Amino acid sequence: MPPVALIDGNDFYVSCERVFDRRLAGMPVLVLSNNDGCAISRSAEAKALGVGMGEPTFRLRPLVRRHGIRVLSSNYPLYGDMSRRVNEALAGFSPAVEAYSIDETFLDLAGFDGRDLWAYAQDLRATVRRWTGIPTCVGLGPTKTLAKLGNAVAKKNPAFGGVCDLTDERVRCAVLRALPVGDVWGVGPATRRKLEGVGVTTAGGLAALDPKHARRLGTVVLERVAAELRGLACLDLDLLPAARQGVAVTRSFGQPLHDLAPVVGAVAAFATKAGEKLRAQGLIAGQLTAFLHTDRHRQGPQHHGSRTARLVPMTADARDLAAAAGRCVEAAYRQGFAYAKAGVILDDLRLAGQAPLDLFARPRSDALMRAVDAINARYGRGTVRVASMGFGAAWSPRAAHRSPAYTTRLKEVPRVRA
DNA sequence: TCTGGGGTCCTAGGACCC
DNA sequence: TCTGGGGTCCTAGGACCC
Structure with a gap:
């Protein structure tokens, strides 16, 4: 099997922030999820202080104050x-x-088998570091799953010096024996419980599992994972990004919403954003789903509503999408609930030129949307908008600690003094 | 007495990933 | 006060067809 490498940015979001703000070096740093809800990237110093992945922000507050942890949206x-x-x-x-x-x-x-893979991987890490400032780790193996696993080992254990090579079978066996089965790529909590139930607790145990047994416990997916752990490649590299199957824009609200009107405003905004994504890729959609639900973490009556509509003719026009999303969410809404989140999902995507022809419907001209996109690109998102979005933003998410757009907005590019 | 069988397409839901 | 968002893949089961 030709070797595969997996390169992974260490604490990637935190590392990106550190490239542009030297004051963050050596400090405990956190990057929060959308809506500043929970921690999704932690520096090594923050991990050492006990900050967990996905830990909610409000629970971190005492720790942040005590240790001066830097917190970023x-x-x-x-x-x-x-x-x-x-x-x-x-x-x-x-x-x-x-x-x-x-x-x-x-x-x-492929074709590198004769070379010193370890030295090659170190050269690669050094180059990425020099060009971008981002620290990385590298995993090497005969399959993607093993490369992934090597990467995890290199990251967890500094003794590896940032590179873990699992192309050697003896090293591989030793590493797999020591690794909990839940750490394997493709084994989530549900599958881990099932495997533990039949006494498989390590990656090595999964590799040794009879293929039929693996399939019965999981699906063909688990059977493939086990084969990949044995060094048998089942997953090819996807060199070309696959055509997108769906587009989703979903958000938690900054505060709970009880009335229908602001919810309609929110999904109109989400539909608008989804339309922008669609048009940026030259796509149109044939199906739209809008959903809304209450906060499952809170006491009180819960409701999860969702409706799906066909888009005929297929469209990427903000007016069509916002109207359909509004109708769906009106049908799904129930009075008397505190809604915490909503979203719009577009499916059945095609390239704009490849829509099925419709005898009776006249497709919209796309000149208007092109003009809207151009205006909004120049003067800011939402300069021209669908009216149902409104101008209030009862639903807008929190982002109290956002860093500048250092590399993508001219006004915010950092200055260097000579 | 006995009431087919095989195939396709679609959707909802589960599981997993980063 | 306060717990993310955006994806993919797989399977089961129903509808429908001949």
Whole structure:
């Protein structure tokens, strides 16, 4: 099997922030989720203080105060742009690259078998660090699952020096024996419980499991995971990003909403945003789902409502999407609940030129939306908007600690004094 | 007495991922 | 006061067809 590498940015969001704010170096730092709800990226110093992944912000408050932890709202334009730069640096190391997530990239190292993989991986880490300022770890293995696992080991255990090579079978066996089965890529809490129920508690145990047994316990997915752990590649590198299947815009509200009107305003805004994503990729949608629900963490009556509508003809027009989302959410809404979150999901996507023809419906001209997108790109999102969005923002999320758009907005580019 | 069987398509829901 | 958001894949089961 030709080796595969997985490169992963350490504490990626925190590292992005540190590149542009030197005061964060060596400090405990947290990046919060949307709505400042919980911790989603933690520096090593913050982890050492006991900050858990996904821990709610309100519970962290005493710890933050006691230790002077720096807290930041998430800044996705910055992280997306840094991710692009990391992948630019990696492109020089292999012609076959899969950008798997915002902070992880797989590299195909076919034809590199004779080389010193460890030295190559260290060179790669140094280059990414020099070009972007982002620290990384590298996992190497004969399959994606093993590369992923090597990466996790390298990250958890500093003795590896940032690179863990599982192409060697003896090293692999030792590592798998020591690793809890729940740490394997593709084994979530539900599958972990099932595996533990039949006495499989380590990655090595899963690798040794009979394929039929694995399939019965999980699905074909678990069977593949077990095969990959044995070094048998079942997952190819996806060199071209797959066509998108759906677009979703969902948000928790900054405060609970009881009345219908602000909820309609919120989903109109979400539908508008979803339409922008669609148009940016030249797509149209054939189906829209809008949902709303109460806060499951709180006492009191709970309600989860959702409606789906066909979009005929298929569309990416903000007016059509906002109208359909409004109708769906009006039908799903019930009086007397404190709604905490809503969302709009678009499915059945096609390229705009490939819509099925409809004998009776005349598709909208897209000139208006092009003009709206151009105005909003120049003067800011929401300069031109669908009226049902309104101008209040009872639902707008919290983001109290947002850093500047250092790399994507001219006004916010950092200044360097000579 | 006995009441087919195989195939496709669609959807909802579960599980997992970052 | 206060617990994210955006995806993918798989399966079961129903509807429908001949």
